[in-house]
Amino acid sequence: MQSKFMYYTLIFICTLFSPFFLQAQNCVMYFPAQEGNEMELTNYDAKNKVSGVVHHKILSKSVSGSNVTIKASFENYKDEKKEELITSGDYEVKCENGVFKFQFGTLSLPQSGGGMPEGMKMELTGDFIEIPSNPQPGQTLNGGTMNLKGTMEGNPLGFKMSATMSNRKVEGKESVTTKAGTFECFKFTYDVETKVLIKFQSKVTEWYSPEVGLVKSESYSNKGKLVGRTELTMIKR
Numbered sequence: 140m141q142s143k144f145m146y147y148t149l150i151f152i153c154t155l156f157s158p159f160f161l162q163a164q165n166c167v168m169y170f171p172a173q174e175g176n177e178m179e180l181t182n183y184d185a186k187n188k189v190s191g192v193v194h195h196k197i198l199s200k201s202v203s204g205s206n207v208t209i210k211a212s213f214e215n216y217k218d219e220k221k222e223e224l225i226t227s228g229d230y231e232v233k234c235e236n237g238v239f240k241f242q243f244g245t246l247s248l249p250q251s252g253g254g255m256p257e258g259m260k261m262e263l264t265g266d267f268i269e270i271p272s273n274p275q276p277g278q279t280l281n282g283g284t285m286n287l288k289g290t291m292e293g294n295p296l297g298f299k300m301s302a303t304m305s306n307r308k309v310e311g312k313e314s315v316t317t318k319a320g321t322f323e324c325f326k327f328t329y330d331v332e333t334k335v336l337i338k339f340q341s342k343v344t345e346w347y348s349p350e351v352g353l354v355k356s357e358s359y360s361n362k363g364k365l366v367g368r369t370e371l372t373m374i375k376r
Contacts, residue, residue, distance in 0.1 A: 166207060166234035167272040170241065170352040171376055174199055178319075179373040180353060181219070185365050191225070192216045192372075198229070207234040213245065226261040233267070240267040243304060244285035262288045270347060274309040274325045282307050282329065299335075304343075306330045315346045315354050318372040322348035324355075331358075341366060 171178060174197055182191040198210045209232045217223040230245040243265035266283030274280075282304040289298030307329035315324045324346035331341045340361040346354045356369040 165272065166205070166237050166239060167270075167349045168207070168209075168232075168234060169239050169270050169347045169349060170209060170211075170232050171197055171374065172200060172207075172209060172350060173197060173376065177373070177375045178352065178371060180369050181318075181372040182367060182369050184367050189219050190367065192219055192221060194221070205234075205237065209233070228261070228263060230263075237272055239270045239272070241270075242266070242285075243268050243283045244287065244302070260290050262290075264288075268304070268307075270325070270327075274327075276309055276311045278309040280307045280309065280327070300333065302331050302333045304329050304331055310344075313346060315348075317354060317370040319354075319370075319374050322346075322351055322354045322371075324348045 176197040178195050180193045180195070181189060182193070184190045192215075194214045194216070196212050198212055200210075201208050210229060211232065212227065212229045214221075214227045215225045217225055230242055232239070232241040232245075234240070242263075244263050245265070263285070265285035268283050269281050271278070271280075284304070285302045287298075287300040287302075291297060307327060310326040310328055313324055313326050315322055325348075327345045327347065329343055329345075331343055333339055333341065342359045342361070342363075343356060344359075345356045348354050351371070351374060353369070354371045358366045358368065360366055
């Protein structure tokens with residue numbers, strides 16, 4: 140009798156807390172999740188001219204319990220020909236406790252348009268930004284800060300830029316079509332304050348698709364004028 144009581148008690152507890160167990164074990168990755176996957180994000184200026192192409196490649200994937208860490212690399216090119224490399228580097232995206240996280244600035248790099256001097260080395264650091272597994276319209280999300288530093292041999296001044304994301308929220312779901320295909324996406328909006336000698340404000344709208352990542356991004360001035368956009372133009376899984 141006692142063993143039956145313990146059995147049914149255990150079943151009841153598992154049923155009661157199963158949503159929490161599932162949330163910890165199942166994470167929606169807003170990113171290609173397998174080693175060797177590749178994607179390209181193309182930046183366009185306000186006149187629809189290509190201002191840069193960023194090629195991403197997944198290097199490795201490690202799993203520890205319910206947590207997942209993906210290491211990836213990026214190569215930022217001046218244009219579609221990908222003959223002139225501006226900068227490159229490695230970064231990580233994570234799933235911790237059922238929440239997807241990526242470093243602010245790694246998926247949508249500043250639209251340099253080849254304006255960086257040849258030979259400049261760029262260092263990107265930033266807070267981890269979260270996307271929940273099931274975003275709800277009206278839901279508010281965390282913001283963060285990104286810092287971009289460029290150094291050149293023989294130039295003590297270099298280049299510094301910082302960007303702070305705030306007022307980030309979920310707008311809903313939309314279908315988005317780019318050169319890479321059509322994707323069902325979650326739509327997010329936020330404000331950005333950027334510092335490069337002076338401060339300026341902008342508003343950003345982004346669309347992320349599960350197992351794909353960033354599909355589209357649009358940046359607007361504080362007067363509502365389109366400054367530039369980023370679109371997923373290639374994905375290989």
